[in-house]
Amino acid sequence: MKVTELYIQEYNQFKDFRLDLTYPEGHPKAGQALEKVCFIGQSGTGKTSLIEILKETLLVIANQSFISYSILEDVTIPATTSFENSRIDITNHETHISFDNKLQVKFYGYEEENEAIDGEKSFFMTFIGLDYNMVNFLIDEFKVLFYPSNIELLKAEKLSKDKNKTSINKNLLDFSKYDLQSSWSTINEAIIKDRELEIKKSLELSKLLQNPNISQKEVFKARDEFLAWRELSPNPIIDLANNFLNKILNRFNLKVKTELDFEKTEDIETIKIQTKQGKDIPFEGLSTGTKQVILTALPLYGLKPEKSIILFDEPERSLYPDIQAEIVNFYTSMAKDSQFFFATHSPLVASSFEPWEIVELKFNDEGYVYQELYYDKKKGRHVDNYTINPQYLTWTGILQKVFDLDQEGNDLRNKQLVRIATLESQLKHNHLSLEEKKVKFEEYKKLATLLNWELK
């Protein structure tokens, strides 16, 4: 289930704000919901607000207590929800959200007499176009994953040590509330089960070997059985390592440890990281960026979400540019038929998107936010009318055309460009003595290297 349109009547800097989240005319997927969306814009334009509005509205929709077969007719129902920890209060403003399965949900503000009780707020919502299949899907399968920009890694580690596992909402994984590291072991049952089974099988094998009356034939048979079991039931950690995490971890000279050496109970529940050379690295010893990649990827890998909505605020956090340029493809490869929303300040992250997948927010003269269009409105929303494509641009091009940076470099660069142009011209045209020419040429070559000035 993917979002095709979001409408906000009036909320803070948003007024009569409508986002078309479908592929434009002329696109092979024209009219279908965008598979990934990237919010960009100056601080304060509301990128995080949009992510949180999506989170809050989807949370209500994914909360099965609201969904019942009795609301199949297009009726408006009163509902309550608790928004204690949320920045966004959806009960305060009218919001519409439409999906690619023709479902539309409208939220309306609460009325005075229907005021909040005990931190719970009442509001009205209308489901339009709901059917039995959708109700079943919403209750059983629909998932929303939310990664805030401030994932508290340190807190996560502490919680994990305390073995304080937070219970997980079946439909919404809000990682601003859950502890990423401990939640992963809850999520990834497959790996844990496999590890437990491997330990069990190893113990059986070892018991057999301890029997002094066993024949060599029986030893070989038991060993072959163990190897056959391992071959028939592939180790999920190897899949995780080879097909997902190692692609990124190798950049940090790291890899997922695939062999199981069982020392402590926790070893079963967590994955271990090694250097490429095979030296174990304790989780605490990993860099912030590495931890972030591992901890955000694990729930995606463990849950294998399908037809889900995944929200990421600032995925670039603590990551080096080369990883930033790949992180979107890395995450999106881990969830089938799902819709991703990212909010970012990074031109490298933005470079992973098609032009229609970018939502650039700007302030108008009245202080309200609008979406800057990358096509001529008069000509229409057709792929041929787009004038910006982040996937075609250089990094500098993205900074200048998408992120509106005027200059290609520091102010001092322009000053030095004037200096080198002067030198070049003097070398070409002036009647300098051979000695003067040699001196100027040395200066020219040195400056050309510093400026990355192409010698033509």
Next chain:
Amino acid sequence: MRKIDKSTILSKVYKAWEEALENNHQNHPKYNSSAFEFYKDIVMNLYHCQNGLCAYTEKAILLNGFEQDKWSEEGRYINSIPFHFGELEHFDESLKENKAWLWDNLLMVESKINRKKSTKTVDTILKPDSPEYDPYKLLAYNHEEHIFYPNPTLDENQIKRIKEMIDILGVNYVKDWRKQYILERTKAIEFGLEPEPVKEYVTAYEMTLRNLNL
């Protein structure tokens, strides 16, 4: 940075007022930006003299031209200023204190350029409205990187002064846009097509044509 001729006076009431102050060696009223009585008159008169371009970069800052342009018979601007990206710039910032409304010291420039220049001390060697100013004598243009630099045939001291002023006025601030704008046209010529008319970056375009013998 092209030469600007400010001799066309549409804002006659303002100009008479300014001349009277100057003749009597009086201080000007304090600079209060758009709150000033003749602000609109000055801005629109300058835009006329500058063809709606930034005085230093030649980027278009009055996008929709002069369609709404209206002056009274006595010489007052009687419409609101059309949408523009410019700011009223005091070439010599030190004159702002007592000569805030001196016609000779005022220009329209893109707001970013104005902020970048700020209160830096200027050298009149590059003053676009000065009678001695001639871009073709003082400047040269590198048509590959699209930057202005001092004419290399000048003496070292002049070269140094001009280099400094190119930086202070932000003449090369728009180089990447200028490059695109000019290349679209020189490429058209190269392919035997008629280039679109040149409205912005006129000096850079002209110098590029000269460099390429087009």
